[in-house]
Amino acid sequence: MNSTEIRHFLFDIEGTTTPISFVHEILFPYSKNNLLNYLHNNKISNLIFSNLKEDHVKDTKSNHYKNSLENSSESLFSYLEFLISVDRKNSGLKEIQGEIWKQGYESGDIKSQIFPDTLDFFQFIQSKNKQINIYSSGSILAQKLIFKYSNLGDLSAYITNYFDTGVGPKRDSNSYITISKSLNCNPKEIIFFTDIQEEADSAFSIGIKSYIMLRKGNSPIETIKHPILNSFSEWRE
Ligand SMILES: [Mg+2]
Structure with missing residues (x-):
């Protein structure tokens, strides 16, 4: 990791840290x-x-x-x-x-599902003293619950900030400007993980390096603009 440059990791939830099927089914x-x-x-x-x-x-x-x-x-x-x-x-x-x-x-009626490699990745990020942030269209309460009551245990201690559509729609580049300002950093100091190409494009357009997650159950993606990962274990900077 180019540790001088990256300060913040920004994650989408559905299709990125969590199976789409959990949300819909x-x-x-x-x-x-x-x-x-x-x-x-x-x-x-x-x-x-x-x-x-x-x-x-x-x-x-x-x-x-x-x-x-x-x-x-x-x-x-x-x-x-x-x-x-x-x-x-x-x-x-x-x-x-x-x-x-x-x-x-x-x-105890419901327990959220987080892909197991997410926890390993969170631990890795924390060991490098970088911040973990979430940006999802679900409400902030819904986001917090997903990470608190998960199949991998309570992951909330890993997460610093939660953003919802209060900062704007996920396919609007202005939302990513607002997030950068709120994190008090340059967009180049953030990297973003999502399963949606338009979201990656919007973040990328303001200088945020973006990765597309191709999880089981996600729609196929055709892009040469962003690196594609099947799992966070494939991430190399
Ligand atoms: Mg998603």
């Missing part, structure tokens, strides 16, 4: 299946309700959704199911999903 179905039960047993905060209300106003105006929205479990459930069905990225929905996952992880 376990995590999302879990929040969906436990949604009604969660709404029966938990009160929704005013902030979450107003986040939902914002989208609800637009959806009723455009006739995509016809029912009213009350702060009752049945009414919330119906609208949240609608948001899930259209794959809407509403922050209130994300917050509720995060809370459902939190309860699921804490009760």
Whole structure:
């Protein structure tokens, strides 16, 4: 490793540290299946309700959704199911999903899956006194839970910063500028690992060296722009 240059390692989660199948076959179905039960047993905060209300106003105006929205479990459930069905990225929905996952992880109902080479790589990075950071479109709560309750144990102590789409979309190069500023470093001092070419391109365009992960279950990638890794054990600087 060129240790004078790299200070930060930045990781995507889905398809990079964690199998895509875990997110789609376990995590999302879990929040969906436990949604009604969660709404029966938990009160929704005013902030979450107003986040939902914002989208609800637009959806009723455009006739995509016809029912009213009350702060009752049945009414919330119906609208949240609608948001899930259209794959809407509403922050209130994300917050509720995060809370459902939190309860699921804490009760032992769910355990996240991290590729085993991730832990070896984290240990290696830590031994070189470099920082490990995460950038994922999942909420920061969801990210923290994935690393805390994993098949490899609690990995949260390895991670310094978590970034979500609060810094901007993952396919927008400005997001990577914001991350560099937040890490207080030059983009050249960061390296980024992701499974999505457009994300790698965006980071690369501002000077962040990017690697594409070709994990089992990921979509095939055709790029000559970025090095491709099947596992972090192949990483050589
Ligand atoms: Mg990904």
